[in-house]
Amino acid sequence: MTAVGWDGAHVLVTGASRGIGRAVAKAAAQKGARLGLVARHETELRAVLDEIGGRGAIAVADVSVREQAERAVSQIEADLGSIDIVVANAGVGCYGAFIDSDPAVFERLLKINVLGTMYVLRAALPAMVERRHGQLVVIGSVAGRMAAPFESVYSATKFAEVGLAEALAVELSAFGIQVSMVNPGPVDTDFFEARGHAYTRTVPKKTSPQRVAEAVIRAVDRSRLEQFVPRWLRATLILRHLAPQLYEVGIRRSFKTELAELEQSR
Numbered sequence: 001m002t003a004v005g006w007d008g009a010h011v012l013v014t015g016a017s018r019g020i021g022r023a024v025a026k027a028a029a030q031k032g033a034r035l036g037l038v039a040r041h042e043t044e045l046r047a048v049l050d051e052i053g054g055r056g057a058i059a060v061a062d063v064s065v066r067e068q069a070e071r072a073v074s075q076i077e078a079d080l081g082s083i084d085i086v087v088a089n090a091g092v093g094c095y096g097a098f099i100d101s102d103p104a105v106f107e108r109l110l111k112i113n114v115l116g117t118m119y120v121l122r123a124a125l126p127a128m129v130e131r132r133h134g135q136l137v138v139i140g141s142v143a144g145r146m147a148a149p150f151e152s153v154y155s156a157t158k159f160a161e162v163g164l165a166e167a168l169a170v171e172l173s174a175f176g177i178q179v180s181m182v183n184p185g186p187v188d189t190d191f192f193e194a195r196g197h198a199y200t201r202t203v204p205k206k207t208s209p210q211r212v213a214e215a216v217i218r219a220v221d222r223s224r225l226e227q228f229v230p231r232w233l234r235a236t237l238i239l240r241h242l243a244p245q246l247y248e249v250g251i252r253r254s255f256k257t258e259l260a261e262l263e264q265s266r
Contacts, residue, residue, distance in 0.1 A: 004135040004178065004220060007032035010080040011056075012073065014063050014120055015090030017044035019189035020139060022051075023209035024087050024216050029055045031217065036076030036083065038063065038120075039090070056080065063090050064111035069119035082131060086124045087216060088117040089139040091157075095197035097262050098152045106153055113157035118164065128177050135178040137216055138165040142185045142204075142233050146240050146247075149255045154195075169225055180219035184212045184229040201254075204233065 011028050015021040017039035025035050025048055035056035037045050045058040057079035061072035077083055091113045094105050121136055128134030143151055144158025162181060169179035186192075188206040192199045199206060207229055215227040228234045240247045252259070 003223060004084055004133070006085075006217065006220065009033045009084040010036065010076075010082060011085040011087065012036040012038065012076050012083050012120070012124065013087045013089060014038045014116070015139075017041050017048060019191065020184075020187060020209045020212050021087070021089045022048050023213035024089065025052055025056075027210070027213040027217055028085075028087075029053065033085070034080055036080055038072045038076070063116035063120055064108075066115070066119045069116065070123045073120060073123035077127065082127055083124050084133065085135045085137065085220060086121060087137045087139065088120055088161075090116050090120075091139065093151065093154045093191055093195035095151055095154075095195050097150060101153060109153050109157050113154070114160045114164075117161055121164075121168070125172075125177075129172075129175045132176040135180065135220055136165075136168065136172070137219060138162075138179070138181045139212070139216075140165070140181045140183045142183050142228065142236075145183055145237050149251065150258055166225075178220075178223055180216075180224055180227065182212060182215045182219055182227045182229065183233070184215070185233055187212055187229075204230065 006028055011033045013021050013025050013035060016025050016037035025037060029035055029052035035052060037048055037056060037058045038061055039045050040060065040062050042060045045060065049056060049058055057076060059072035059075040061068040063069040092109060094109060117138060138161050140161045141158040143155040144162045148155040165179055165181040172179055184207060185204040186199050186206045188208055212229050215229045218224065219227045
């Protein structure tokens with residue numbers, strides 16, 4: 001399996017207009033890559049393109065719409081040439097008890113987080129398979145490895161992304177294509193503002209989008225299937241599997257206040 005390097009690579013990044021996507025674009029450009037930036041807002045995309053010295057092209061698209069996702073991939077391929085690395089980053093969150101959630105929110109998160117990832121990867125893969133070369137990076141979440149109470153819908157979509165990445169890592173090895181997933185904890189972006197609920201927990205602390213971008217660079221450089229940000233979150237996952245009852249007790253205690261408020265609300 002031939003390693004995929006950043007220098008001279010054509011890299012497609014979804015959700016590239018802000019947050020993690022913007023940080024990945026800047027980090028990849030510094031490593032010598034040319035970027036295909038995909039997001040819904042042209043003005044913000046052009047601002048990011050300016051930040052990276054014009055090293056690439058943009059495609060305005062809502063990746064949750066299959067036709068737009070496919071058109072964006074085709075446009076980036078036409079503007080840059082064959083895509084070497086895809087960073088599937090576009091995603092949204094929501095917060096609240098499942099019983100109080102609007103089913104319309106279920107559909108929105110599934111379309112953006114799951115289908116949006118699938119549409120982009122599926123559109124980019126045929127050319128990679130033909131060339132027997134490429135790497136996919138899925139930006140997941142620690143919530144896709146350990147269920148996040150009061151973020152059940154978001155967590156379910158991230159579990160789906162993890163399942164997709166793990167399965168593709170095996171399937172695509174037949175064609176020399178590598179797959180990585182980067183699972184950050186809370187990240188200091190406008191994600192929490194957009195979901196309508198600020199991040200108030202003290203552990204884990206929010207990390208910077210730059211640290212997540214560094215993990216993406218490292219995942220490709222080292223051909224790693226999975227990276228946690230921060231790295232110590234991997235130990236929590238191990239505890240979850242080795243001592244599930246202890247883990248469950250700890251989670252219930254951690255969310256004691258929220259559980260009491262939920263009970264009193266009905």
